[in-house]
Amino acid sequence: AQSVSQHNHHVILSEAASLELGCNYSYGGTVNLFWYVQYPGQHLQLLLKYFSGDPLVKGIKGFEAEFIKSKFSFNLRKPSVQWSDTAEYFCAVNGPDNTDKLIFGTGTRLQVFP
Amino acid sequence: DAMVIQNPRYQVTQFGKPVTLSCSQTLNHNVMYWYQQKSSQAPKLLFHYYDKDFNNEADTPDNFQSRRPNTSFCFLDIRSPGLGDAAMYLCATSEEQGSYEQYFGPGTRLTVT
Numbered sequence: 001a002q003s004v005s006q007h008n009h010h011v012i013l014s015e016a017a018s019l020e021l022g023c024n025y026s027y028g029g030t031v032n033l034f035w036y037v038q039y040p041g042q043h044l045q046l047l048l049k050y051f052s053g054d055p056l057v058k059g060i061k062g063f064e065a066e067f068i069k070s071k072f073s074f075n076l077r078k079p080s081v082q083w084s085d086t087a088e089y090f091c092a093v094n095g096p097d098n099t100d101k102l103i104f105g106t107g108t109r110l111q112v113f114p
Numbered sequence: 115d116a117m118v119i120q121n122p123r124y125q126v127t128q129f130g131k132p133v134t135l136s137c138s139q140t141l142n143h144n145v146m147y148w149y150q151q152k153s154s155q156a157p158k159l160l161f162h163y164y165d166k167d168f169n170n171e172a173d174t175p176d177n178f179q180s181r182r183p184n185t186s187f188c189f190l191d192i193r194s195p196g197l198g199d200a201a202m203y204l205c206a207t208s209e210e211q212g213s214y215e216q217y218f219g220p221g222t223r224l225t226v227t
Contacts, residue, residue, distance in 0.1 A: 004156070032214050043118070044157075044204065044218040051214070090156070094214050102216060104156035 002027040004093050006105035013081050013112050021076040021108050023065075023091030033074040034092040034102065035065055044090065050074065061085070086112045117141050118219035120205050126225045127195050135190040135222045137205030145211060146188040148180060149204040151221070157204055163188060164211050192224075200226045 003026045035047040048059025055067040091105040127133040149157040161170045163182045179191040206216040
């Protein structure tokens with residue numbers, strides 16, 4: 001079965017530090033990849049997505065992610081985090097055969113201290 | 115401004131007492147989803163509707179049912195909640211099949227006593 005792994009469960013950073021959150025998926029076929037963010041007390045919202053084309057994808061709030069097919073990875077990056085980036089971050093991949101199903105990773109909790 | 119609305123935000127029910135969670139959307143999206151998210155775990159898809167077509171995940175317990183009376187509303191019925199069903203239940207929508215961006219509601223946190 002398809003799966004998504006997020007190896008960093010809890011990340012603590014100071015403001016202005018650089019961020020990279022890992023995401024690996026197991027499916028070898030064509031995939032669509034997503035990062036969702038959940039700010040404290042709020043709903044899940046889309047941060048960025050990759051369907052095809054340029055493997056470096058830019059999202060909202062200065063986030064970007066790079067799709068590396070050979071590594072089955074879609075890591076999330078931000079050069080300089082802010083306190084307001086404190087949230088839980090979920091990587092997700094669409095289900096096999098390009099269905100609507102999203103398979104989520106277990107999430108990474110990011111805490112940014114001023 | 116709200117797009118996917120879930121009521122109630124917090125629900126407490128007793129062991130074995132049926133409970134219904136509701137979801138409504140103002141986006142006029144064709145696809146609606148229900149996810150279960152337990153503490154420190156990934157959201158797990160329970161089922162989804164494409165219009166009126168119901169799609170159950172193979173590992174969704176029979177205890178969980180769903181209804182979609184119209185485009186805007188979708189309900190999650192838990193017929194006999196057990197302690198293991200305590201979780202956050204997330205509703206999401208997407209515009210069409212093949213349109214992969216999903217819009218999530220704030221979730222309903224279910225407690226079973």
